[in-house]
Amino acid sequence: HKGQYHHPGKPFWEDSACTKLCQCNPATGLVSCLESRCKAEEQCKVIKDVSTCVPKIIDVTETKAKVCPANSTHKKCTHVCKNMCLHVRPVVCSTVCQEGCECNPGFMFDGTQCVTAANCGxxxxxxxxxxxxxxxxxxxxxxxxxxxxxxxxxxxxxxxxxxxxxxxxxxxxxxKPDATCHLLPTGGFKSFDGLEDRVWMEGTYILAMPAPKTQVPFRVIAHLNLFTCEPAVIFSSLSYKEVSIEVKKDLTTMVNGKEVSLPFRMNNGLEIVASQYTVVVQHPSGLALRYCSSGKVSLTLTAAYGSEMAGLCGNFNGRADDDLRLQDGSMADSFRSFYNNWRL
Incomplete structure (x- = not known):
């Protein structure tokens, strides 16, 4: 291969940078190569015109004492694969010795330090x-x-x-996968767990709020305007600690009552970004509130909020049959009483 003889079946590095590992097929004599590299704890060296991966050693000078990690000793001549755990042993082990640190008797090199054989990995x-x-x-x-x-x-x-x-x-x-709750301009809604119905009463509703013990307390509300030529959720708001964010149908965004330009970021982790037709309020805890200019609002939560929610969007426990829970935790006897309970 490239003017050099290689033993059949024995892997070898094609170049001096150890970027391609090749092998000669004993049956055909053809060489196949794959992109590879030395492990993080190794370095590529050319020894007697042969590239090989060897453990990195501490760079020392002749005037300084030879310092080695715990349970190892500096040697003028040590071999690459001596006292090395099997799972970090190089594919090709050089028989040429070199100066470096060698694990003491009873210890093996695990890629970062010398450990007992029982802790080799x-x-x-x-x-x-x-x-x-x-x-x-x-x-x-x-x-x-x-x-x-x-x-x-x-x-x-x-x-x-x-x-x-x-x-x-x-x-x-x-x-558990993320879940999304939707409230459509016509009043149609879908809970985190898939319960679907249509809200037929105009008003402001609590879409979602987590249990009091949750580390990221918030509340999402939306105002549904049904009795117009173009029914829509005319605004949606998110309250988080001392901050109140409101997004209106024309995508005007207010923070604590003052209009802001987007993108807008706050020290508490909340971030507001916008595209042509959507404003997204998001938090690193796994919360994303999307308001579209069409009058649709969606709230997406990660599994971290599972079984911790309440509101029109349900409790996010993977079951749709218990989503009609009231604010006191009891089950509503109808959609009507459910909507009335979460209506402000």
Whole structure:
């Protein structure tokens, strides 16, 4: 390959920067390459015209004492793969020694420090895992743990009803999806849990408010104007702590009674942004209130608010059959009494 002989089946780096890992097929003699790189705790070095990934060592000078991490000793000649945990061992191990830090007898290098063999970690489907680390499988069907000694133990898991298996920062977890409540210009509404009906009484309604114990207390109200040529939610407002935000049908936005230009950001985390036909009030806790110039209002909440809500939009517990709850927590006997209870 490029004028150099490589042993069949033995991986090798194509260039001096260790950006492509190649292998010669013993059956065909053809070379295939994949883009790759050294691990974070390694660096690419060319040793006797061969590129290889070696552990990074502390840069020391001859005039300074050779300082190494705990449980390791500086050596004039140490080998790359000596006393190294299996899950961080390079694909290609050089037989040439070099100056660096070497783990003391009874300790292994885990990629960051020297640990006992029992705390070396595991290799699971090609992924390095720390000792004691737990994780869910690709479809959350199994929960696995890295045991001392490098053994991986898995048991059946699975997500609860109403939850889905999602990827969050590279880790799998069971989570309830976001939910959105809608109030349409004609009075049609849909709760967080999917209950649908039509509000036939004009007035101002409490759409949503969380339980008192919630860390982000807020209240969303909307005024429904039905008896005009163009029925609409003529304004919607969000109250959060000492701040009151009101968005009108022409998308004029008021903060504590004063009109503001958008985008508008506040120190309490609230942010107001606008597109051509929509104003969005959002908070990092997972709240987004959307008001459209068509007279439609939508409130989207993340799963963090699950089972903590009350109002016309329901309690967000995954069940539509108990959404007609009144302010005292009891169930309404009709939609009429439900609407009257949440009408201001």
């Amino acid at each position: 595991c290799l699971h489907h090609g992924n390095p895992m720390k000792s004691g680390e737990t994780w869910l499988s690709a479809h959350c069907s199994e929960r696995c743990v890295c045991l001392p000694g490098g053994t991986v133990s898995c048991e059946k898991a699975g997500c609860a009803l109403g939850e889905s298996c999602v990827d969050q920062g590279g880790a799998r977890l069971c989570s």
